[in-house]
Amino acid sequence: MEFFSHSLDFQLQQNRSIVRLSPTHINLQKIDISYYCSNEKRVDLLLAEPFYVGHDGMLPWQNLRFWKDRTTLSDILSEDALIIPCKGILRACAVSLPDLWKSRCCLSNVEGFDHSVVNATLGACGHLPDLEEGPCLPFFVWQCGEFDVLSETFDVMEFDFSKQICQCQGKSQVKFTKTGVCHGFVLWINWVMDLQNSVVISTGPGHSFPFPTLTKAMKPHSSIQHLWQKL
Known part of the structure; x- marks a missing residue:
């Protein structure tokens, strides 16, 4: 190796x-x-590039391969090795995406033809059967037509790269800040480069590559102002 x-x-x-x-x-x-x-x-510095523009077609957590590689190298790292980035934070917010929703609507049985394979291949998200979950779609949301942010930004889970890779889970609540039709949630990872949290690389709101990924597309629901809803 x-x-x-x-x-x-x-x-x-x-x-x-x-x-x-x-x-x-x-x-x-x-x-x-x-x-x-x-x-x-022993190695006292492990440095990686957390976000590469050539990976914009990937889901954000696929870049967590760095964490796996860091774990593989644990035997040669010193006890106080500096890991950069030191932490990743998966963040999300609720959005309205009417144009993307229309372009990704599920095809039903047309002229006797079953379009389930087409729906799966194209990543259909609109009007899916009740038992099917919405897909995860890697998109720059600003390229998907009209969109509106309906909620506050919230943390879904956190990844500590100073430790070896482990199972992670998280639970969050969504506080809606305006009324509208919620078509799904966008997610991205904030990459924290230093222990002081002074340098953060993000593709979230207000940054160079806003809203890189739409995920958990769902049936449209009307949001109520200040409504708390579990994700």
Whole structure:
């Protein structure tokens, strides 16, 4: 197994005719993990990029593979190793998405043809049978036409990367702040980079990539102002 050790190169090329990288570019060097294991050396810094724009078609929790990799490397980490990011917080809010809802409506039995396979393939969410749960759909919500936020933002669960991967569960309540038709919930992960919570990378409201994922699409329900509803 191998991983990459990052080192910063601050040396500038003196010859201006040569195309050169930024003075703070990152050099990558492969290191054999068995070297650390056999020589009883320990790694004191584990750094990962929590969100990569090329993964915008993924559900947010799929980036939690970092947590699994961190657990795999536990044997070579020092007891006080610095893990960056140090924590992930799954957040959500209720939304109205009429255009996306219409474009994803479930197809019923048309002219004798069963469209259940089509519904499953396309991720149909509107007018599903009562026994079927709404799908998880990876979308930039701002690209899905009209949308409106109906509730306060709330935490669903938290992931502590300083510890090894474990089972997680969470329960939240939704406080609606305006009336409207709730078509589902959008979820994203806030990546906390430091223990002081001073640096947070987020794709949530007010950030560069707002509302990356619609999940738990459900039958439309009218929200009542200040109504508390379990998710």
